[in-house]
Amino acid sequence: MSLACVLLGYFRFPRTSEDSLREESKSSSIDFMGIMFFGITLITGLFFLMNPNWNHLYLLLIATISGAIFTAFELKIKNPFIDLRLLGGNTPLLLTYARGLLSATVSYSFLYGYTQWLETGRGLSPSHSGLLLLPMFLTSIIVSKTTGKNPAIRMKLIVGSVVQAIAMSLLLFTNHSSSLIYLGIIAILFGIPQGILNLANQNAVYFQASSKHIGASAGLLRTFMYMGAILSSATNGLFFKSEANTKGIHHLALFSLVICFILIVTLFDQSLSKIEKKQMTV
Secondary structure (H helix, E strand, O other): OHHHHHHHHHHHOOOOOHHHHHHHHHHOOOOHHHHHHHHHHHHHHHHHHHOOOHHHHHHHHHHHHHHHHHHHHHHHOOOOOOOHHHHOOOHHHHHHHHHHHHHHHHHHHHHHHHHHHHHHOOOOOHHHHHHHHHHHHHHHHHHHHHHOOOOOHHHHHHHHHHHHHHHHHHHOOOOOOOOHHHHHHHHHHHHHHHHHHHHHHHHHHHHHOOHHHHHHHHHHHHHHHHHHHHHHHHHHHHHOOOOOOHHHHHHHHHHHHHHHHHHHHHHHOOHHHHHHHHHHHO
């Protein structure tokens, strides 16, 4: 896949003159300070979330201080690692980033937690657990293919968020003897938000970000989604302290349902309706 991307880029991207490359290299530099403080913030925050207690409050303090330094530094330099200035004054874009983080948190919590529980809590082999997740990925491909060009961003977000909540609700009724059909239905249901939410949020960023910063804005969406993945890893560590048992998957489901509720609340954003009108005119 990586080799194919390199070849496509080499043959399809427009050529840049050597003079332009020299000027670009002079005006740009790697933000090592931003990378360092961003990494410290994420790592210390993750370590605290994986085992939150009073003895580890110093990790939260380090993450807070490092995050504040990172923010102040990124707002001052010309070529920041993450351009936080893109977030200023653009509430619809911030809400889309929030939706990306929330949906990714639930998505990765399910992907990581459900797989572990299938092996430990349900007693399936690794190969059988993987096969049971195949319907989710197949459903995701089919849904994204059939709905990708549909301009109804808000409706896709509503459907994806509601189905995500339903799938997580079904996890509350699982136990060590749950039938494979029931577990397969959960996987299939979860394939629907997998195929809808990511594309809908990406489409929203395309219309909410300024044309000059569309690349950086799209990159920030991925950053927020990866932060959701980090949060879900910490959540799994919190609920599956010793092993991925049924009690842990139920707690994970309850946590995810709270996230789903917050995600659904953000869908009252009226700017989503304006995006659909814009798409009709494009």
